[in-house]
Amino acid sequence: MNDSDGPPGPTGLKGVLESPIVGMSPWIVFSLVVGPGRFEIAVALALACTVVLLAAGRLLNRGSSWKILEVSDLVFFAGLAVVGALAGQGTLRWLETYAGEVSNIALVVIAFGSMAVGMPFTLQYAREQVDPSHWHTPEFLRTNHVITGVWGLTFLVAAVSGAYGDIVLRDPNDLWTGWIIQILAIVAAIRFTDWYRRWSGPGSCGSAGSRSPRSPGSPACCCPWPACSCRWGSPSSSSRTPGAVCPSSRSAPYSPRSCVTDPRTPWAREGR
Known part of the structure; x- marks a missing residue:
C-alpha cells in the first residue's frame, strides 16, 4: 500500500490512543497492583485509567468507533467497583487474593472469544490505521488473529503465574509469580506485536x-x-x-x- 492510499493512520497522542495496548493498560495496571490490602486502590486506578482513556479517545479521535476492549474495560471495572462497595469482609479478602487472576482470565476470554466470532479485538484498532481496501484481505485478518492470540496467551501465562503464587506458594506478593513473570510476558507480547505487524503488514x-x-x-x-x-x-x-x-x-x-x-x-x- 502506498502512503497515498487513503488517509494515514492517526499520529502522536491520537495514534497512541488508537493502540490496543493502551486499551489493555487498565487491565495491566489492575493485575499488577491488586493484592492483599490493595483491592480498592487497584480498582480505582483501573477505572480512572479507563475513564480518562475513553474521554481522551472520544475528544481527540472524534468519530472513532467503540471497541470491544473499551466496553469490556468500563463494564468490568465498574462492576468490580460496585461489588467492592457492597461486599463483606470475607468477599473482599477473596477478591484481594484472586482478583488479579480473575481479570487475567477475563482478558483471555475476551481475546479468544473475539477470535471465535471472527472479530479479534485488535482488528477494530487496526482498521482505523489502514486503507479500507485492506480490511478484508487474508493477510490483514491473519495478522490480527495472530496478535490477538498472542495477547490471549500472554494473559493466560499471567493468570497461571498468579494462581501458582496464590495457591501453591500461598504468597500473593511473591516477586517472581506476582511481578517478574507477568511483566516479562507483557513486554514480550508488546515486542512481538510491534515486530509482527511490521513484518506481515500490507x-x-x-x-x-x-x-x-x-x-x-x-x-x-x-x-x-x-x-x-x-x-x-x-x-x-x-x-x-x-x-x-x-x-x-x-x-x-x-x-x-x-x-x-x-x-x-x-x-x-x-x-x-
Missing part, C-alpha cells in the same frame, strides 16, 4: 502479496519471498530486484514505505 516482506519479485518502484516489498532479509540489511544479489530500496520498518504500522529505485545504490540497507 507491502511488507512477510505479506503474501510480496512473495514474488517486484519491478523497480513497486509499492509492494522489493524482496521476493522467501529471501526477504534485506529488511535487516543482508541483501543477496541473486535474489533482489536491482535498484530497489526496502521499506522502512519505522514507517506507520501496516503502512510500509513504498519501494523506490536509485541507480546509484543497487542495494540499500533499511534506514539509509
